[in-house]
Each structure stands twice: as C-alpha cells, then as structure tokens.
Amino acid sequence: xxxxxxxLAVFHDLEPAADAVEQLRRLGIHDDHMSVISGVPVTEPMLxxxxxxxxxxxxxxxxxxxxxxxxxxxxFWAPNMYAIRVGGQPFAPVPPAIIVIFEMTMLGMLLSTFLxxxxxSFFPNYRPLHYVPEISDGKFAILxxxxxxxxxxxxxxxxxxxxxxxxDAEAQHL
Amino acid sequence: MSEKQQHDHEKHLREExxxxxxxxxxxxxxxxxxxxxxxxxxxxxxxxxLSAFVAWGLFYxxxxxxxxxxxxxxxxxPSYWGxxxxxxxxxxxxxxxxxxxxxxxxxxxxxxxRPFTRAAELMTTFGLVQAGxxxxxxxxxxxxxxxxxxxxxxxxxxxxxxxxxxxxxxxxTTYLLSSTxxxxxxxxxxxxxxxxxxxxxxxxxxxxxxxxxxxxxxxxTHLRHAMNIFAWAIIPVMFSVHTIxxxxxxxxxxxxxxxxxxxxxxVIGALHSGMGAVVLVLGVVRGTMKNMKYxxxxxxxxGIGKLMxxxxxxxxxxxxxDYLVQWYGGDKWTKQLLHWHEAGPMGWMWFAMLxxxxxxxxxxxxxxxxxxxxxxxxxxxxxxxxxxxxxxxIIIPISLTINRAPFTWRLYKPGIEIPLSLxxxxxxxxxxxxxxxxxxxxxxxxxxxxxxxxxxKKFGRETVVTVSELE
Numbered sequence: 001x002x003x004x005x006x007x008l009a010v011f012h013d014l015e016p017a018a019d020a021v022e023q024l025r026r027l028g029i030h031d032d033h034m035s036v037i038s039g040v041p042v043t044e045p046m047l048x049x050x051x052x053x054x055x056x057x058x059x060x061x062x063x064x065x066x067x068x069x070x071x072x073x074x075x076f077w078a079p080n081m082y083a084i085r086v087g088g089q090p091f092a093p094v095p096p097a098i099i100v101i102f103e104m105t106m107l108g109m110l111l112s113t114f115l116x117x118x119x120x121s122f123f124p125n126y127r128p129l130h131y132v133p134e135i136s137d138g139k140f141a142i143l144x145x146x147x148x149x150x151x152x153x154x155x156x157x158x159x160x161x162x163x164x165x166x167x168d169a170e171a172q173h174l
Numbered sequence: 175m176s177e178k179q180q181h182d183h184e185k186h187l188r189e190e191x192x193x194x195x196x197x198x199x200x201x202x203x204x205x206x207x208x209x210x211x212x213x214x215x216x217x218x219x220x221x222x223x224l225s226a227f228v229a230w231g232l233f234y235x236x237x238x239x240x241x242x243x244x245x246x247x248x249x250x251x252p253s254y255w256g257x258x259x260x261x262x263x264x265x266x267x268x269x270x271x272x273x274x275x276x277x278x279x280x281x282x283x284x285x286x287x288r289p290f291t292r293a294a295e296l297m298t299t300f301g302l303v304q305a306g307x308x309x310x311x312x313x314x315x316x317x318x319x320x321x322x323x324x325x326x327x328x329x330x331x332x333x334x335x336x337x338x339x340x341x342x343x344x345x346x347t348t349y350l351l352s353s354t355x356x357x358x359x360x361x362x363x364x365x366x367x368x369x370x371x372x373x374x375x376x377x378x379x380x381x382x383x384x385x386x387x388x389x390x391x392x393x394x395t396h397l398r399h400a401m402n403i404f405a406w407a408i409i410p411v412m413f414s415v416h417t418i419x420x421x422x423x424x425x426x427x428x429x430x431x432x433x434x435x436x437x438x439x440x441v442i443g444a445l446h447s448g449m450g451a452v453v454l455v456l457g458v459v460r461g462t463m464k465n466m467k468y469x470x471x472x473x474x475x476x477g478i479g480k481l482m483x484x485x486x487x488x489x490x491x492x493x494x495x496d497y498l499v500q501w502y503g504g505d506k507w508t509k510q511l512l513h514w515h516e517a518g519p520m521g522w523m524w525f526a527m528l529x530x531x532x533x534x535x536x537x538x539x540x541x542x543x544x545x546x547x548x549x550x551x552x553x554x555x556x557x558x559x560x561x562x563x564x565x566x567x568i569i570i571p572i573s574l575t576i577n578r579a580p581f582t583w584r585l586y587k588p589g590i591e592i593p594l595s596l597x598x599x600x601x602x603x604x605x606x607x608x609x610x611x612x613x614x615x616x617x618x619x620x621x622x623x624x625x626x627x628x629x630x631k632k633f634g635r636e637t638v639v640t641v642s643e644l645e
Contacts, residue, residue, distance in 0.1 A: 014598060015203060031641055032308075035390055035392075036390075036391050037246045037388050037390050037391075037586025038389050038394070039199060039367065039389055039390050039619060039622075040389075040619050040623050040626065041394040041397070041398060041446065041619070042197070042394070043644070044391065044395075046644075047391075049391060051623075052391050052392055052395040052501070054392075054395050054396050054399050056326065056396050056399040056400050056403070057399060057403065060400075060403050065214040065496055075335055077193075078333075078335060078551045079335065080330035081334075086334050086336050086337075087336060093336065096335060096341070097640060099341045099344075099345075099414075099418065100335050100340075100341065100506055102410075102414065103341070103345050103348050104344065104348075104349055105415065106319045106352070106407060106411050107347070107348040107351065107352070107412075108357060109358075109403070109407055110351070110403075110404060110408070110411075111355070112350045113355075113400050113403045113404060113407075114355040114359070116396070116400065117396045117397060118385075119361065120392070120396040121385075121387075121392065121393045121396050121397075122386075123385040123386060123387070124382075124385040124386055125386030126381070126382075126386055127386070127387065128444050129388060129500070130294070133371075134372035134529045135370075135388065135389055136197075136199075136203065136363075136366055136367040136370045136371070136389070137199050137200035137203060137370075138198065138200060139624060145352075146191065152434075172627065174366075174369060174370075174381060174384070174386060174388070
C-alpha cells in the first residue's frame with residue numbers, strides 16, 4: 001500500500017499558483033485533494049477552482065426566522081404575562097410590534113451569520129495545522145495530498161511552475 | 175503628453191493614492207506591526223492622565239452618585255433628562271460613523287475607505303460602550319437594571335413593548351452586538367498576520383483571537399459571505415437605532431419634541447458627529463503613530479471631507495425643516511420654546527450649534543486643498559462634535575425647561591454629570607489608545623486587495639486609473 005503525503009508549495013504570485021493548480025489536475029490530482037491558502041482573498045474562478053460551498057447564508061436565514069419568532073412572541077404573547085392596557089392602545093398593537101420584530105429579526109440574522117462563520121470554518125481551531133507564516137506576507141500556498149510515488153513528479157512540476165519552495169507539509173501549532 | 179509628462183503624471187497619482195502605491199505585503203505587515211509596537215513616553219503620559227480621569231470622573235463619581243443618590247446630579251423638575259441622556263445620544267451618534275464608513279462605503283464600493291474602516295469600526299464599539307454607561311448612570315439605581323429584561327417575576331413587572339424606551343434597549347443591544355461582530359470578522363485575517371509576526375505573550379494573545387485562521391479558500395469564502403450579509407444588514411439596523419433614539423423624544427407630545435421629522439433628523443445628526451469624530455481620530459492616528467502617513471493620506475481626508483460637507487448640508491436641511499414647521503405652526507408653547515432657544519440664557523449655545531454644524535463646515539470643506547489638509551479638516555471635525563453635542567443639549571435639558579406649566583420652568587444646571595461626562599470621554603480615548611497597541615488599526619489584507627484591483631490604463635495618450643471588480 002502506498003503512503004499518503006502532504007506537500008506544501010509556496011508561490012510568490014497568483015498566476016503561477018493558478019497554473020500549478022491546473023497542472024496538478026492534469027497529473028491526476030483531484031480538486032478535493034488540494035487546497036489553496038492565501039493571505040488575501042482570491043475567488044475560485046481566479047484560481048480555476050470549483051465553487052466553494054458555504055452554509056453561512058442559510059444559517060443566517062435560519063437565525064432571522066428564529067429572531068422573528070422571538071420578536072412576534074415578545075410583541076403578541078408577552079403582553080399576556082402582565083395584562084394591562086397602555087396609552088389607550090390596543091392590547092397587542094401592530095405598529096410597535098413591527099419595531100420589536102424588526103430588531104429581533106436582524107439580531108437573530110446577524111448573530112447566526114457570525115456563528116455560521118465559526119461553524120463552517122471550524123473556528124476556533126487550535127490543533128496543529130498545515131501552514132507556513134509566509135502566507136500572511138502575501139504568498140500563495142498549495143497544499144496537495146498525494147501518494148509518495150507521485151511526490152517527486154509533483155515537486156518537480158511545482159518548482160517548474162515557479163514555486164519558491166515545496167516541502168513536506170507538517171502540521172504544527174500556529 | 176510627452177513620455178516625461180506621462181511619467182510625472184503617474185508618479186503624482188502614486189503619491190496621491192494609496193491604492194496606486196503598492197508595497198510588498200510583508201513590508202506593509204511589518205509597518206503595521208511596528209506602529210503597534212512603537213510606544214513613546216508621550217503615549218504613556220497621556221495614557222496615565224486619562225486613566226486618572228477615568229478613575230476620578232467615571233468610577234469615583236459614579237460610585238459617589240450610587241451611594242448618595244441621583245440628588246447630586248442636576249436633574250430635577252422640569253428637566254428630568256439631563257446630560258446623561260445628552261451623552262447617550264451623542265455617543266450613539268459617534269457610533270454611526272463606523273457602520274457608515276465600513277458598511278455603506280463597502281456596499282457602494284468606495285475604494286478610499288479601505289485603510290480606515292477599522293479605525294471607524296472601533297469608534298462604533300467604544301462609542302456604544304460609553305452610551306451604555308451613560309444610560310446606566312441616568313437609571314440611578316443601576317443594581318435594578320435587570321428589571322428592564324423580560325422575565326416572569328413575582329411582582330409581575332413586565333417591560334412595556336409599546337414604549338420607545340424598550341425599543342431603544344432592543345435596538346442598542348442589537349447594534350452593539352452586531353457592530354462588535356462586524357468589527358471582529360474582518361479583523362480575523364489581520365490577527366492571524368499579527369500571530370505570525372509576534373512572539374511571547376502577544377503571540378499567545380493573537381493565537382487565541384485568530385481562532386486558527388490560515389486563509390484557506392473555505393475560510394475566505396465563509397468570511398466574504400458573512401461580511402456581505404453584515405454590510406447590507408447592519409445599514410437598516412444603524413438607521414433604526416438613531417430613529418428609535420429620536421422616538422424617545424418624538425413620541426412625547428411636548429413642544430419641540432413631537433416632530434415627525436425627528437427620525438431622519440437624528441440619523442443625519444448622528445452621521446454628522448460620527449464623520450467629524452472619524453476625521454479627528456484619523457488625523458491623530460496619522461500624526462502620532464509610526465508609518466501611518468503611508469496608509470492614511472490627504473486623499474482620505476478629501477474623501478471624508480466631501481461626505482462631511484454633504485452631511486452638513488443634509489443636517490442644515492433637516493434642521494431648517496424641523497424649525498420652520500414648528501415656527502409656522504404658531505403654537506403658544508412652541509413659540510415660547512423657540513424664543514427660549516435663541517434668546518434665552520443658553521442662546522449662545524444655539525448659535526454656536528449653527529456655526530459649528532453649518533457655517534464652519536461649509537466655509538472650509540468646499541475647498542479641495544483645505545479639505546485635504548489633515549489638521550484643518552480634523553479641527554472642523556472637532557468643532558462639529560461640539561456643535562452636535564450642543565444640539566443634543568438644546569433638544570434635551572434646554573427644551574425640557576419650557577413646558578405647558580410655566581410655574582415649573584427652571585434652567586437645568588448640571589452637577590456630578592460634568593465629571594461623569596469627562597470620565598466617559600476619557601474612557602473612550604483610553605480604550606482607543608489601548609486598542610491601537612493591541613489591534614492592527616489598518617486592515618492590511620483589505621488594502622492589499624484594493625491595490626491588486628487598481629492599475630493604470632492608457633486611453634489614447636492619457637493614463638487613467640482603472641479598478642477591477644475582484645469579488
């Protein structure tokens with residue numbers, strides 16, 4: 001059985017990194033077995049990478065629905081807890097309820113958006129991870145999982161494409 | 175245009191615009207880290223003086239008021255609302271700048287916002303902290319503040335959800351939490367950068383806050399989506415907050431307050447003071463922190479100055495609208511009130527408000543050269559803040575003096591409110607100073623992203639600047 005390896009190639013620019021991604025695919029590396037790490041956001045089309053799935057908008061919508069439910073409850077159910085008419089207004093009037101419902105909906109949506117980033121990105125994550133600090137200096141890194149048989153072939157290709165370094169990726173505490 | 179002229183033109187544009195003057199990312203990171211680490215004795219001197227102010231003005235004075243009761247404050251019939259609420263409205267107004275700059279300018283893709291979004295967002299969070307303090311001071315018996323929350327209890331106390339004060343609690347809580355989260359999300363990549371560049375206790379500090387961020391495609395995608403949602407959603411929240419603050423007044427059927435235009439009038443006033451505060455803070459940051467002259471340039475003061483001018487005109491419009499409708503209405507008590515504003519013992523404040531909020535901004539900010547001069551536009555920002563504080567003082571304690579029961583008329587004279595106000599101001603500056611040592615004030619990744627998107631392009635013989643849509 002062949003051993004699995006993780007390689008981390010560091011590129012100075014986006015263009016050679018995107019070319020290397022294409023070449024990796026030609027060498028039979030599936031997109032699921034590589035990832036690009038960068039210090040600046042680059043979109044999937046720039047790298048020629050498949051669309052990244054995110055649950056953040058769905059989680060946000062879920063939070064908004066919960067927030068709205070809380071707002072409705074506070075406006076129409078809560079007055080029953082202490083039944084008293086105020087200012088000659090109906091017991092549970094609609095106009096003030098709109099304000100309470102709006103605020104609670106937005107709070108629910110924004111809290112859950114924040115939570116969504118944590119859930120989708122597995123934050124906080126203090127376990128050892130594959131990383132090199134040069135990334136935050138604007139470099140682009142490609143993390144590739146491959147069999148040890150392909151290691152030399154991939155390393156040579158990456159260097160040919162302009163990688164500054166290609167190394168065995170070792171998970172480390174950041 | 176000759177080749178030399180062309181070259182000079184490009185050089186001039188580079189000097190002028192940060193987005194056209196890129197440095198290697200590593201160098202920009204080092205500059206930002208150096209600005210955080212370089213602390214002179216002057217910094218510590220100011221820091222300790224402010225700490226003493228906070229200890230005296232905020233904690234000692236507040237403790238004294240809690241022990242002796244609200245009687246040592248100047249609030250009394252008919253001005254039951256005094257400086258505490260003036261400060262509350264003022265600090266909430268300051269907090270609007272962060273959202274305005276960070277969210278609205280992000281949505282409209284105004285590129286000049288990039289280096290100072292965080293400096294403005296910090297103001298939102300720290301301003302809301304002071305607003306919170308001010309509300310609790312006004313409350314008097316702060317230990318009973320949990321009565322504001324809806325929970326079943328033996329005395330059957332239950333918040334009245336028809337009351338603007340309860341809407342206020344909900345809106346300010348929503349805004350404080352949202353703006354803090356909105357500050358934190360784009361900060362994560364910069365905290366990761368600081369983690370990679372630090373050693374010792376700072377490394378551990380940033381390691382915890384960076385949450386293990388590396389910059390994978392997934393992390394950036396989640397962050398980008400979240401920031402887009404925040405940028406769109408926080409704008410109506412921002413508008414709602416100050417509108418609801420205005421309803422605290424406008425829902426009361428009293429002279430000077432019962433106005434249907436109070437909502438937008440308060441929102442534009444909040445933006446006015448907020449932008450003034452941002453430009454002031456940017457002037458101080460640029461003048462006192464190392465390497466900041468590269469990131470914060472006259473072009474930024476020019477951009478903010480234009481916004482300040484527009485907002486000042488908007489404020490003037492809403493003020494006049496509010497004034498005219500009340501004056502034309504001819505109500506006996508309202509006429510008394512308007513006369514009291516202009517010719518009463520605090521008339522100087524009413525005129526100073528107009529001079530600081532309208533006359534000075536219009537006189538200075540129309541000129542591009544003046545608008546691009548950091549100290550000058552910073553001074554205008556400071557004066558606008560005086561003007562806007564005066565406006566809130568006129569709306570609250572001065573307007574409360576005149577009511578429909580003349581035997582109660584009495585001019586409000588603040589007591590312990592003064593040290594408490596100075597305490598909140600000192601605490602705001604202190605928090606900001608501490609943050610400037612701990613948090614990268616410049617969102618370096620956003621600056622680099624912007625610089626990647628800008629380039630020169632030749633149209634015929636002229637070189638122009640183009641911006642690519644990278645998102």
